[in-house]
Amino acid sequence: MSKNTYFIWYLFLLFGIVIFSYLFIDRNLIYYQILYTGISDLYKFQTTVVYILLIVCLYLTYFYVLRLSLQNKISKQQVFILICVTIFILFLSYPAALSYDVFNYILTSKVLFLYRENPYIVFPTEFINEPYLQFTRAANKIALYGPGWILLTGIPYILSFGTFIGFLLSVKALIVGFYIFTLALIWKITRNIYSIVFFGLNPLVVFETLISSHNDIVMMFFALSSFYLIQKRKFIPALILFLFSVSIKYVTILLLPIFIFVILMQLKRKKINWDRIYIFSAVCMIIGFLFSPIREEFYAWYAVWFLTFITLTPGRKKIIFLSQALCFGLMMRYVPYMISGTYIGLTPFFKEVVTFLPVFGALLYILVQKYIWPKKSSH
Amino acid sequence: MRLVLLLLLLILFLLSHPPKIAAESSYVLPYPSFMPGNKFHSVEVVWDKILSFWYFGSFSQFQYNLHQSDQYLVEAKTLFEYKQYVLAMNSLEKSNGFFINSIDSLKSAKEENKDITDKMMLLQNASEKHSEVLQDIDRFTPDLFEWTPEKKYPTLIHIKKNLQEAVEIRRKSYE
Numbered sequence: 001m002s003k004n005t006y007f008i009w010y011l012f013l014l015f016g017i018v019i020f021s022y023l024f025i026d027r028n029l030i031y032y033q034i035l036y037t038g039i040s041d042l043y044k045f046q047t048t049v050v051y052i053l054l055i056v057c058l059y060l061t062y063f064y065v066l067r068l069s070l071q072n073k074i075s076k077q078q079v080f081i082l083i084c085v086t087i088f089i090l091f092l093s094y095p096a097a098l099s100y101d102v103f104n105y106i107l108t109s110k111v112l113f114l115y116r117e118n119p120y121i122v123f124p125t126e127f128i129n130e131p132y133l134q135f136t137r138a139a140n141k142i143a144l145y146g147p148g149w150i151l152l153t154g155i156p157y158i159l160s161f162g163t164f165i166g167f168l169l170s171v172k173a174l175i176v177g178f179y180i181f182t183l184a185l186i187w188k189i190t191r192n193i194y195s196i197v198f199f200g201l202n203p204l205v206v207f208e209t210l211i212s213s214h215n216d217i218v219m220m221f222f223a224l225s226s227f228y229l230i231q232k233r234k235f236i237p238a239l240i241l242f243l244f245s246v247s248i249k250y251v252t253i254l255l256l257p258i259f260i261f262v263i264l265m266q267l268k269r270k271k272i273n274w275d276r277i278y279i280f281s282a283v284c285m286i287i288g289f290l291f292s293p294i295r296e297e298f299y300a301w302y303a304v305w306f307l308t309f310i311t312l313t314p315g316r317k318k319i320i321f322l323s324q325a326l327c328f329g330l331m332m333r334y335v336p337y338m339i340s341g342t343y344i345g346l347t348p349f350f351k352e353v354v355t356f357l358p359v360f361g362a363l364l365y366i367l368v369q370k371y372i373w374p375k376k377s378s379h
Numbered sequence: 380m381r382l383v384l385l386l387l388l389l390i391l392f393l394l395s396h397p398p399k400i401a402a403e404s405s406y407v408l409p410y411p412s413f414m415p416g417n418k419f420h421s422v423e424v425v426w427d428k429i430l431s432f433w434y435f436g437s438f439s440q441f442q443y444n445l446h447q448s449d450q451y452l453v454e455a456k457t458l459f460e461y462k463q464y465v466l467a468m469n470s471l472e473k474s475n476g477f478f479i480n481s482i483d484s485l486k487s488a489k490e491e492n493k494d495i496t497d498k499m500m501l502l503q504n505a506s507e508k509h510s511e512v513l514q515d516i517d518r519f520t521p522d523l524f525e526w527t528p529e530k531k532y533p534t535l536i537h538i539k540k541n542l543q544e545a546v547e548i549r550r551k552s553y554e
Contacts (some may be wrong), residue, residue, distance in 0.1 A: 117436030117491065195458060311384040 003068075009048060010061055010082070014089040017054055020250050021097035023047060028134040031164045032094070041341065048339040055331050058203040065201055079193055083183065083200050087176055090210040090254075095172060096135075098334050099301070102213045103136040106144045106167050106350070119143035119150060126165075132164070147261060148247030149215050156356040165279035175213040178228075182221045186311055189228060198320070199311040202326040208301035216304040219248035223255060223310055227281070230262050231274070244315040254284040282309035282319070298355060300330035318366055325362035385460050395439045406501075406508035407451050435509045437488035441481050441498055445505055448477035452509055459516050471541060475548050478509070481484055482552050506549040513549070517542045 023039040040047045065082065068074040095102045107130070111119040115127060124130060124139040133139050143150060156170030168175050183200045190196075199205060209217045222245030229238035242259055245252045258281055265272050285305035292302055303326065310316070327366045336350035337343060401528065413420040434443035450473035458467035485502060488495050522539040 115436065115438075115491075117441045118434060121434060121442060122436065128496065253381045365445070 002162055006061065006064060011085065013057055013061060014043065014086060016117065018089060018093045020050060021055060021094040024097040026096065027093060031132065043132065044339050044341055048335055051338060052335065055203060059328060062201050065197050074193065076193055079196055086206060087210060090206065091172060091176060092256065093215045094212045095168065095211060097211060099212045100137045102168065102171055103142065104138060105153055105215065107132050107136045107139060108145065109157045110148055112150055113154055133222040145215065146247040147249055148244050149249065152218065172213050175209060175215065175217060176285050178218045178221045179209050182217055182224065185221065185224050185325040187229060188360060191310055192314060197310050198314065199307060202307065202327060204300060204303050204331055205307065207331065208304060212301065214301040215248060216301050219245050220304055220308040226259065230250055230266055233266055234306060235263055235371045241304055243295065245333045252289040254288050255281055278309045278312040279316065283307045299334055303327050305329050322359060322362050325358040329358040406504040408453050408508060411453045412450060414454065414457065418539050435482050437491060439492065441484035441488065443476045444481035444484055447545055448474045448481060451477060454510060456512055461522055464538060465526055467543060470538060471545055487506055502552050506552045509549045510546050513542050513546050
């Protein structure tokens, strides 16, 4: 397939995803009533099949571009165009296709900025006449996110001028902004097109950041910035950004031992193996990911935590392979609910099965390759 | 025979007229915290003061004030039970103040066009429970108490009058 054919195919795929996202419009979302079809409820099986096909196609195209970048057959400009096209097309998508979190961000922001109440004390459901309650889930809880994130949502609140669509688009724009900042930072650190493609076009990152507008990218941007600033020996700004990262969603606190270690090493002017630092950081984030069922469950967007650091270690092929398998499994995690329409019964069991089956498959492949059919050495 | 009939009639009468029990409010008051005199009491007072800044916003303030009012009422009751009338009156005064503040918080919320229906119901329940507790205290406390501090003139504490005033403050929240 030539690059031009690929590009046209990719455009079609992206538009397909945008159209697909609108199948999930909530019937209570009064602002999108005109676009409501109820297809995802009426035709669960067909919707699920389309979803699986879209994900598989997106992964195939992603691996194709990854291979091109590995072989140096794709230029910086071409990758830039691909990312810009992805951003612009997916900006049109409906953000609550796979997760309702974006509505939660908006309502929490409203509690603070419109009602002037502390979202850590007052539930959104306490505002009885609030129209957004009709389609927001988990509104009977206090704020789930850190104060840093709630303060940041003040920007979309101001830019929305009190309109729901304005609010939704502003939150999307904010997340897109941090996605771009993160890619710019990855480029600054690695100067590697492969890393940009690996992270920026990863279907999981694309879905969870550019479609579902999850705030994990914001947290990871600040965490990564703090590491970058330590490299530049700017310790105070690094500390501020690190604390801000923790204030978004708390989990980056797990990076604190590494953060302190790196600062101490820099202060002692000792040489730092940054590749190892990024791997340890990824491990810390994986620990956070593995412990997430204590709070709720494994969510697909949590993969952004460790993917950010794995991106910076392009030489670690096995880790990259396993992380790709996990990402694919996490994207498949939506399938059991999509097809059954229920969170109970066998759904939780199948969610775990589809999530970890690709990982076990990948592990098996690595073991087989290592012990049963080892590659012949070149010499 | 006549005696048996009389007894049956009496049983029927009692069954058809069950004893009336005063309806109790379902509102739950907190357990007493550190009492005055405990070294942690002053720490708790400072902590509560700091917390008042965290509870910004009319709904949050309502929650904070009502909780404080509950806490001081329970404290007052415990102190009355131990016949520590001066300290108890002090706690009751604080409870009254916070209760008035909670009403004011709701007024502010209403001015901000917030729907206060649920909160009004909560306030009414709290008010009923507070009144129950106050009437209970009234039953076992003297109407007047003369307090004589060391090397000072005695002071007369009007316990009954103050308790009635406290009930009146709670009753006003209905209006």
